[in-house]
Amino acid sequence: MVGEALNARDEILARLRTALADAPPPVEVPRRYRRAAEPADRVEILVDRLEDYQAAVHRDRDALPRILAEVDRLAVPADVPAAWLAGFDGQLHRDAPPLPLAELDSVDAVLTGCAVAIADTGTIVLDAGPTQGRRALTLVPDRHICVVRTDQIVGLVPEAFARLDPRAPLTWISGPSATSDIELNRVEGVHGPRRLEVVLLTPEAAG
Amino acid sequence: MSQRATPPHGGGRITAPLPFPTAARPEVADSQLRANLRRATRTIRGKRQRVVDEVPDWAALRDAGAAIKADVQRRLPELLERFEAAATAAGARVHWARDAAEACRVVVELSRAAGATEVVKVKSMATQEIELNEALAESGIAAYETDLAELIVQLGDDTPSHILVPAIHYNRAQIREIFRRRMADAPPELSDEPRELAEAARTHLRRRFLSAKVAVSGANFAVADTGTLVVVESEGNGRMCLTLPQTLISVVGVEKIVPSFADLEVFLQLLPRSSTGERMNPYTSMWTGVTPGDGPQEVHIVLVDNGRSAVLADPVGRQALSCIRCSACLNVCPVYERAGGHAYGSVYPGPIGAILSPQLTGVADNASLPYASTLCGACYDACPVKINIPEVLIHLRQQAPHPAAERATMRGLSWIMRNPRRYAAALRAARLGTGPLGTSRQRRTGARTLRWLPWPGSAWTQSRDAPLPAPQTFREWWEKR
Amino acid sequence: MRIALFITCVNDIAFPQTGIAVTRILERLGHTVDFPTAQTCCGQMHANTGYRAEALPMVRNYVDVFDRYDAIVTPSGSCTAMVRDQYPHLHPAAASVAARTYELSELLVDVLGVTDVGAEFAERVTYHPTCHGLRMLRLGDKPLALLRQVRGIQLVELGDAEECCGFGGTFALKNPDVSTAMLTDKCRRVLDSGASVLAAADNSCLAHIGGGLGRGRSGVRVMHYAEILASPGAPA
Numbered sequence: 001m002v003g004e005a006l007n008a009r010d011e012i013l014a015r016l017r018t019a020l021a022d023a024p025p026p027v028e029v030p031r032r033y034r035r036a037a038e039p040a041d042r043v044e045i046l047v048d049r050l051e052d053y054q055a056a057v058h059r060d061r062d063a064l065p066r067i068l069a070e071v072d073r074l075a076v077p078a079d080v081p082a083a084w085l086a087g088f089d090g091q092l093h094r095d096a097p098p099l100p101l102a103e104l105d106s107v108d109a110v111l112t113g114c115a116v117a118i119a120d121t122g123t124i125v126l127d128a129g130p131t132q133g134r135r136a137l138t139l140v141p142d143r144h145i146c147v148v149r150t151d152q153i154v155g156l157v158p159e160a161f162a163r164l165d166p167r168a169p170l171t172w173i174s175g176p177s178a179t180s181d182i183e184l185n186r187v188e189g190v191h192g193p194r195r196l197e198v199v200l201l202t203p204e205a206a207g
Numbered sequence: 208m209s210q211r212a213t214p215p216h217g218g219g220r221i222t223a224p225l226p227f228p229t230a231a232r233p234e235v236a237d238s239q240l241r242a243n244l245r246r247a248t249r250t251i252r253g254k255r256q257r258v259v260d261e262v263p264d265w266a267a268l269r270d271a272g273a274a275i276k277a278d279v280q281r282r283l284p285e286l287l288e289r290f291e292a293a294a295t296a297a298g299a300r301v302h303w304a305r306d307a308a309e310a311c312r313v314v315v316e317l318s319r320a321a322g323a324t325e326v327v328k329v330k331s332m333a334t335q336e337i338e339l340n341e342a343l344a345e346s347g348i349a350a351y352e353t354d355l356a357e358l359i360v361q362l363g364d365d366t367p368s369h370i371l372v373p374a375i376h377y378n379r380a381q382i383r384e385i386f387r388r389r390m391a392d393a394p395p396e397l398s399d400e401p402r403e404l405a406e407a408a409r410t411h412l413r414r415r416f417l418s419a420k421v422a423v424s425g426a427n428f429a430v431a432d433t434g435t436l437v438v439v440e441s442e443g444n445g446r447m448c449l450t451l452p453q454t455l456i457s458v459v460g461v462e463k464i465v466p467s468f469a470d471l472e473v474f475l476q477l478l479p480r481s482s483t484g485e486r487m488n489p490y491t492s493m494w495t496g497v498t499p500g501d502g503p504q505e506v507h508i509v510l511v512d513n514g515r516s517a518v519l520a521d522p523v524g525r526q527a528l529s530c531i532r533c534s535a536c537l538n539v540c541p542v543y544e545r546a547g548g549h550a551y552g553s554v555y556p557g558p559i560g561a562i563l564s565p566q567l568t569g570v571a572d573n574a575s576l577p578y579a580s581t582l583c584g585a586c587y588d589a590c591p592v593k594i595n596i597p598e599v600l601i602h603l604r605q606q607a608p609h610p611a612a613e614r615a616t617m618r619g620l621s622w623i624m625r626n627p628r629r630y631a632a633a634l635r636a637a638r639l640g641t642g643p644l645g646t647s648r649q650r651r652t653g654a655r656t657l658r659w660l661p662w663p664g665s666a667w668t669q670s671r672d673a674p675l676p677a678p679q680t681f682r683e684w685w686e687k688r
Numbered sequence: 689m690r691i692a693l694f695i696t697c698v699n700d701i702a703f704p705q706t707g708i709a710v711t712r713i714l715e716r717l718g719h720t721v722d723f724p725t726a727q728t729c730c731g732q733m734h735a736n737t738g739y740r741a742e743a744l745p746m747v748r749n750y751v752d753v754f755d756r757y758d759a760i761v762t763p764s765g766s767c768t769a770m771v772r773d774q775y776p777h778l779h780p781a782a783a784s785v786a787a788r789t790y791e792l793s794e795l796l797v798d799v800l801g802v803t804d805v806g807a808e809f810a811e812r813v814t815y816h817p818t819c820h821g822l823r824m825l826r827l828g829d830k831p832l833a834l835l836r837q838v839r840g841i842q843l844v845e846l847g848d849a850e851e852c853c854g855f856g857g858t859f860a861l862k863n864p865d866v867s868t869a870m871l872t873d874k875c876r877r878v879l880d881s882g883a884s885v886l887a888a889a890d891n892s893c894l895a896h897i898g899g900g901l902g903r904g905r906s907g908v909r910v911m912h913y914a915e916i917l918a919s920p921g922a923p924a
Binding site for chain 2: 008018027028029122164171174
Binding site: 228231232235541545577579581582583584588601606607614618620621624625626630631638663666668669670673674676677679684685 | 695702704725728729733735748749753820823854863871900
C-alpha cells in the first residue's frame, strides 16, 4: 500500500510536470482589492449584517444575565470568564474534562467568546483559543450565545486573515445554520445551532 | 512524430452517456422541470447580483482570484509537494490517487482500517466524480449523504443536477414526497414547508452524526504553505462530519491548491457571493492536520488526479482548473435553465461542465458537450475567477470529432467563401435558385420566408420560418447604383 | 475618412436592405462609403463550429481586402466580435485591421460622435441586445442612444432583454430543442412588450426570432436597427 501510494505520487507529479512543458510565464497577482476598511462604524455594520442573517444581537450591559436567566443547562468552555456567568443559577456544564456528546446534545445552550468578527460579512470566527473551547462545544448544542468584544471586530475579510493562525482549527460562523437547498430559498435552522445570539461587549465590560 | 505524451484522461461519472441534444430533449419537454429550474435560477441570479453589486472592489477581487489560480496551475507540482509536507508535519496522512478507481480503493481501505461499516459524507464534487458511494457500497460500507440536497438525491435514487444544489430539479412538493416515501422516520404529517423539510432532515441525521466513526469530505481549498483544508457549507452537516468522527478522509482534486493562507481572503469573498448569493455562507471550517483533543485524531487527505493533469496540458483549456465550483455559470446559463443538469450526463453540468468534462475524459468521449452552448457569454461575465468559458468551448470544438456530412459541407463552403469570385457566383446562384420559392410564397402571403426546409434545414423550420435569399443581393444593388 | 462597409454574408444574400440602410445613413452624414467587392465572409461559423483551419482563408481574405481602410463598419455585432476578438489570435497581421473594425453604433457614437442621424420612424419599437454585441463588444446602450433620437419612435422595454435568444449559429441546428425553448421565451417577451417592431444589431438573431414570431403569426416585424436609423427613405 505504501509502495503503491508512493508510485501514484511520483507518477502524478511527473504527469503534471509533463503537462507544463510549455513553460507558462510567471503570473503577477494583482492585489488591488481592499485590504482594510475605511474607518466606518464597524459595530453598526456588524449588527446590520448579523441581523440580516437572523442572528439575535444584544448590545446592552445587562444582556448576558438576561439571556442566561432563561437557560437551564448551559455548556461553557473550561476558561469561561467568571464575570460572564454572574448571576447564572442554572446547571453549568463545564467542558473540563471534555463533555460526552450525549451531554452536549442535552444542554440548552453554549456560551463562548470568539477570536475575530468581520463587519462586512457578519461573520464570527472561532479559533479554539481563549473563551472558545473545542469545536464540538459550539456545534452540538442548539443555541450558541457568543460574546464579541468590540475590539475583536474588523471591517473586512482580509483583516480577519491577518489576525488568524491557520494552525488552529477555525470555524467561521455567519448566522445560524441555514440551507438554500429547497428552491434556492434560504431557510434557517438545519444541523448546526439553530439559534445564534451575539452579545456585544466593550473590552472593559467583557472582563 | 515526436509528440509529447498527453497525461491520461480520467474516469468516473464525467462522461455523458447520451449526446447532449438527445439527453436534453425529454428534459426540455418536462414542463415541471422547466418551471422548477426557472424559478430556482431566477431566485439565485437576483440574490447573486445584489450581493455582488454591493462590493466596490469586485473586479479587483476577480482579477486577484484569476491570477492566483493561474499562478497555482503554473506551479502545481511544487505547491502540491509543499502542501504534502505541511499537512504531514501537522499530523495528516497524505495519499495520492492517479484515477477514480485508485481514489475509491484508498478511501475503502482507510474506512475498513477504521473499522467502519458506515461513513457520513459532506457534499463533495470529487467524491461524486469518482463514484465513491458506489465503491463503498460494493465493499459493504454504507455512505450517508448529509447535505440536504445530496440527501434528497440519495433518497430519491437520483443523480445530482447542479454543482451547488444537487436537487435543484425538485420543488418542495416533490421533496416532501421523496421524504415521505423513503425516509423511515419522516413525520407522517410532514408538509412541504422548507422549514419542516429541513427539520425532518435534522432529526433523520442527528443520531448518525453523533455515532459516526468515519467521515468523508472534499475540500474547497487546500493551502500549500500550511497544509490547511477548507470546507465551505451552510447547514452545519459539514461541521458535524469534520468535527465529531474519530477519522476524517478528505478527497481533494489536485487543482484545489492555493499558495498561502492569506490567499483565502480573496476566495472567501468571491465564493459565497457567487454561489448562494450570500455575503458569507453560514459555516466555513478550516483545519490543519490533527488538533489534539479537538476533532478527528486520524486525518487523511487523498489527492486525486483523474484527468486533471490532462486538462493542465492544454494551454487554452487549463483555465478550467481555476473553477471554484460556485455554480454562478450554471445559474446564468440559458441553456442550463432549459435543459437542466442531467442532460450534461456528468457530475459537472452547465457551462463549466461543458468545458471541464470533455477535457477530463478527452473530447472524443464527450464530443457533444462543447456544442451545448450558444456562446452567449453570460457564464464568462458571472465567473468569479474569470474563466473564459466561450473561448475554451470554441477551442474544444476544434478537437471534437466532426460528422462526415457536416465536415464536407463546411469544407465546401470554405472553398467557396475563401475566393471572392466563387463567392459572388454562389450568392447569385443561391438567389436565382431560390427565387421561384420566394416569389410564390411572397405572392401568397407577402412574407419572404419559408415554413419548411428539407434536412438539415428541417432542424430550423421545425419551430421557425426560414429567411429566403433576397430578390437582389446587396452586391447586386451596389453594382447597379 | 475612408470607410468601408463589410456587409457580412448573411446580410449580402438575405438582408440587403440593412446594407443599403448603413450606406444611406453614412452618406446622409456626409461620408463616403466604399464596398470592396472582393469581401466574402468573416469565417465565424467555421471557427465557432470547430473548423478553424477552414476559416483561416476567409480571415486572410478579410485582412487583405480591408487593411487599407481607416474604418470598417459592419451591421453585425457578432461578425464584429469575430474580427475583433478572434482575428488577432488567428492571423499575425490582423490586430490593426481588427481594431479598426466597428459595429455600426460604435462607428456612429464613438468614432463619428453622432447620436442623432436625422431619422424618423413612428412605431412602437423594442430592442434586443444580441449577446456578442452586449458581452463581447460591450456596446452598452449605444444602439439605444441612437434609437432614442429617432423622431416619432416609441421605445418600449423588453423583459429579460439580456438573455440569449437561442440562435447561437449552428447551435440552432445542433440543439434544436433547447434553441426552440429559448426562442419561445424570447418571443413571449417580445409580444409582452407590446412593440410592433423588434430591433437588434444582428440579422441572424433576428431571422431566428423573426422566424419564431412568424410561426406564431404575431404580426410583430423584425428589423435591423440600421433600417430604423435610415428611415424615412429606407427600402421596405
